[in-house]
Amino acid sequence: xxxxxxxxxxxxxxxxxxxxxxxxxxxxxxxxxxxxxxxxxxxxxxxxxxxxxxxxxxxxxxxxxxxxxxxxxxxxxxxxxxxxxxxxxxxxxxxxxxxxxxxxxxxxxxxxxxxxxxxxxxxxxxxxxxxxxxxxxxxxxxxxxxxxxxxxxxxxxxxxxxxxxxxxxxxxxxxxxxxxxxxxxxxxxxxxxxxxxxxxxxxxxxxxxxxxxxxxxxxxxxxxxxxxxxxxxxxxxxxxxxxxxxxxxxxxxxxxxxxxxxxxxxxxxxxxxxxxxxxxxxxxxxxxxxxxxxxxxxxxxxxxxxxxxxxxxxxxxxxxx
Numbered sequence: 001x002x003x004x005x006x007x008x009x010x011x012x013x014x015x016x017x018x019x020x021x022x023x024x025x026x027x028x029x030x031x032x033x034x035x036x037x038x039x040x041x042x043x044x045x046x047x048x049x050x051x052x053x054x055x056x057x058x059x060x061x062x063x064x065x066x067x068x069x070x071x072x073x074x075x076x077x078x079x080x081x082x083x084x085x086x087x088x089x090x091x092x093x094x095x096x097x098x099x100x101x102x103x104x105x106x107x108x109x110x111x112x113x114x115x116x117x118x119x120x121x122x123x124x125x126x127x128x129x130x131x132x133x134x135x136x137x138x139x140x141x142x143x144x145x146x147x148x149x150x151x152x153x154x155x156x157x158x159x160x161x162x163x164x165x166x167x168x169x170x171x172x173x174x175x176x177x178x179x180x181x182x183x184x185x186x187x188x189x190x191x192x193x194x195x196x197x198x199x200x201x202x203x204x205x206x207x208x209x210x211x212x213x214x215x216x217x218x219x220x221x222x223x224x225x226x227x228x229x230x231x232x233x234x235x236x237x238x239x240x241x242x243x244x245x246x247x248x249x250x251x252x253x254x255x256x257x258x259x260x261x262x263x264x265x266x267x268x269x270x271x272x273x274x275x276x277x278x279x280x281x282x283x284x285x286x287x288x289x290x291x292x293x294x295x296x297x298x299x300x301x302x303x304x305x306x307x308x309x310x311x312x313x314x315x316x317x318x319x320x321x
Contacts, residue, residue, distance in 0.1 A: 005032060006054035006319065008240035012220040013041050013049045013209075022049055025223055029230045038063040039183065039212065040124060044086055047209030048217045056242040058317045062290065062303055063245060066213035067152065069180045073206035074191045076173040076198070081136075082122040083188035084204040094200045096173040101156075101164045104175065107197050108154045111190060116146035120189050151190070153180040174205065214247040242319055243292060243300040250275055250283050251292040252304070252313065259295045259320075262304065267314045270306065290316070 013022050019040040027035045036057045038050045047070070052060045076096045080087030119125045121136040125144070135142055156164040157176040168174050179187060188204040195202025210217045221229070221238050229235035252275050254262055261268050272285045278292070287308050293301045293315075302318040 004054065005236065005239065006056040006242055007052075008056060008242070008245040009051040009053060009226075009238060010215055010220040010240070011049045011051055011226070012217060012222045013046055014223060015044055015046050018043050019049060022223065023051065026051060026226070029223075029227055030235060036060050038066070039068070041209055042084070042188070042207065044084065045207040045209065047207075048212050048215065048220050049209075050212050050215060050245075052245065053239065055319050056245060058319060059242060059245055059303065062317075063213075065183045067180060067182055068185075068209060068213075069153075069178065069211035070187050071157075071176070071178050071208045071210050072187050072191065072204060073174055073176050074194065074202050075168070075205045076175070076195060076200050076202045078203070079192055079195055079201040080203045082203075083120050083186075083192040084207075087122070087203070091201060096200050099165060099173060099198065099200060103198065104156060104164060107194055108156065108177075110197070111194065112151050112154060114148065114150045117149045117186065117189055117193075118146045119144050120186060120192075123186065147184055149185040150182040151179065151185065152182075153178070155179075178210075180211075241300070243294065243298070246278075246292040246300070246303070248278055249292040250277055250285075250289060251294055252276075252306070253294050253296060253298070254301070255296060259301055262293055262301055262313070262315050263318055263320055265315050265318065267312050269311050270313045272306075272308060272311065275306065295320075 011022055019037050023035050023037055027033055032053055034054050034057050036052050038052065038060050041047065041049060050063060076099060077093045078089045078091050080089055121141055122133045125132050127142055155178045157178060158164050159166050164175055166174050187207055191202050191204040226235060229238065252270060258268060275283050275285055275291065277283045285308050289306050291304045291306050293304045295301055301320050303316045304313045305316050306313050
């Protein structure tokens with residue numbers, strides 16, 4: 001398989017697999033080593049994993065900060081040490097009889113907006129080069145710096161009878177919800193913190209990522225289907241162009257000479273009125289903005305940074321050579 005292939009692949013991650021497992025399988029399936037993801041999912045979680053392939057892996061750092069949407073199931077009655085169903089209970093089960101829909105809605109609203117969130121001990125974040133989950137497995141608990149996050153939407157999903165609070169097959173109290181949040185938000189920590197605020201404890205029992213910025217789970221392919229497409233040599237039909245990975249980004253088209261300067265890493269002056277939306281409409285320009293930079297044919301050259309006070313475009317990463 002040619003190593004010049006470049007673009008993105010939307011994969012529906014199965015449960016009980018790490019994000020790295022998925023990357024390794026895709027590398028093996030398509031025969032290309034340069035494959036990377038733009039944001040991890042916990043092993044038990046499922047859903048949308050955005051992969052970059054070939055030279056497009058240079059775009060990964062620009063996609064990692066995209067907002068994300070999830071469908072989650074919270075179980076009330078006790079918290080766990082991992083904040084999800086894979087951990088050990090921190091307390092004996094507590095009564096959830098006092099849990100009401102109005103109280104749930106009230107608490108959920110209090111988690112909307114910008115806030116600071118402390119990452120869980122069982123996470124891949126590193127302190128002094130050591131992953132937190134490695135410290136946790138060794139029985140160590142360390143102070144973690146809180147990170148700025150934002151929850152844009154938090155909606156509870158009623159069942160067929162219109163009830164938000166439900167019982168699972170084991171009789172446990174559960175609720176299902178949809179969350180849209182900034183990158184870096186831990187949904188299991190959100191579940192844990194909601195349980196703490198209500199007073200009965202809670203943990204995450206199911207999580208599915210349904211969207212990453214403008215991409216949705218309906219556009220994703222399962223690993224089984226990808227393998228079948230590889231066997232029939234049709235998998236590249238699912239490959240997104242590098243420019244498509246920057247869906248929603250404002251863009252600037254450069255003529256041949258300006259494109260060559262960009263490829264060579266040279267800053268240059270551009271006209272603000274030439275910056276357009278990805279749908280081609282004129283765009284009000286912020287003081288500083290990231291741009292998808294294309295040539296006269298619409299081919300993505302790379303990503304640049306434009307500052308309006310000086311009117312200069314500076315290359316940040318270049319795909320073409």
